[in-house]
Amino acid sequence: MLTLDSVWKSNSESPSEFILKDCSFSFQERRIYAIVGTSGVGKTTLLRALNNLVPIDRGRILLAEQDISALHPAEVRRRISLMFQTPAFVGDSVRENLDFAARFARRDKIEFSALMERVHLNPAFLNRDVTQLSVGQQQRVCLARTLATRPDILLLDEPTSALDDDTADGILTLVGEISKQEGLLTIFVTHRRSHARKLGEHVLELSDGQLRILS
Ligand SMILES: Nc1ncnc2c1ncn2[C@@H]1O[C@H](COP(=O)(O)OP(=O)(O)O)[C@@H](O)[C@H]1O
Ligand SMILES: [Mg+2]
Numbered sequence: 001m002l003t004l005d006s007v008w009k010s011n012s013e014s015p016s017e018f019i020l021k022d023c024s025f026s027f028q029e030r031r032i033y034a035i036v037g038t039s040g041v042g043k044t045t046l047l048r049a050l051n052n053l054v055p056i057d058r059g060r061i062l063l064a065e066q067d068i069s070a071l072h073p074a075e076v077r078r079r080i081s082l083m084f085q086t087p088a089f090v091g092d093s094v095r096e097n098l099d100f101a102a103r104f105a106r107r108d109k110i111e112f113s114a115l116m117e118r119v120h121l122n123p124a125f126l127n128r129d130v131t132q133l134s135v136g137q138q139q140r141v142c143l144a145r146t147l148a149t150r151p152d153i154l155l156l157d158e159p160t161s162a163l164d165d166d167t168a169d170g171i172l173t174l175v176g177e178i179s180k181q182e183g184l185l186t187i188f189v190t191h192r193r194s195h196a197r198k199l200g201e202h203v204l205e206l207s208d209g210q211l212r213i214l215s
Helices: 044-052 073-079 094-104 112-118 123-125 137-150 167-183 194-198
Strands: 002-012 018-027 032-036 058-063 080-083 155-156 185-190 202-207 212-213
Touching: 002 044, 002 073, 018 044, 018 058, 018 212, 032 167, 032 194, 044 155, 044 185, 073 080, 080 185, 094 112, 094 194, 112 123, 112 137, 137 167, 137 212, 155 167, 167 185, 167 194, 194 202
Parallel strands: 032 185, 032 202, 080 155, 155 185
Antiparallel strands: 002 018, 002 058, 202 212
């Protein structure tokens, strides 16, 4: 479903170093993967490459057998949803953000209150400014946005790093629920092995430019 085929990616700050070194791996649809790796090893760069936000030097990245670099960027954005450590928003209120996502995905008749309930947020929050919410609540808004756009793939870059243990636990549980309900291929990057084991059906390690299966 999402395949790295002999991918090479050099470090932009020291081009003789490779973040990905002849890296090959096939992520299967509807599975949840966690990728661990030390800080600076290239986890964020890998996710950005998987989403065609950064170009690779050699090799191919295939999304359902199509070379991702040949797809229209908007098509990639629709099929792959991204979540970061610190959520990024487009509009002021929660409702505006969900509305933007739904329009981007060309979906109408979405019941936003129902989306809020699925991510365990009070529907009254729809009218709140996103900046008034805690980071954990903002992460839930991001997941509601993912439910609105209905991608095939969810990529998460250390979404729990800025959260305390209990809040992180709640977010990981919710990500697991949503991934399974929606049948998403989920790739979750973290430097915390306990979080990787909690969510990942498969745990991989990125080191020396390659992905290795840990469990
Ligand atoms: N767009 C890019 N292309 C190539 N290298 C990059 C890019 N952005 C950051 N880097 C470099 O990649 C290395 C790994 O960074 P990063 O992917 O952020 O690691 P991690 O997320 O595992 O902490 C860093 O040395 C950084 O300078
Ligand atoms: Mg990172």
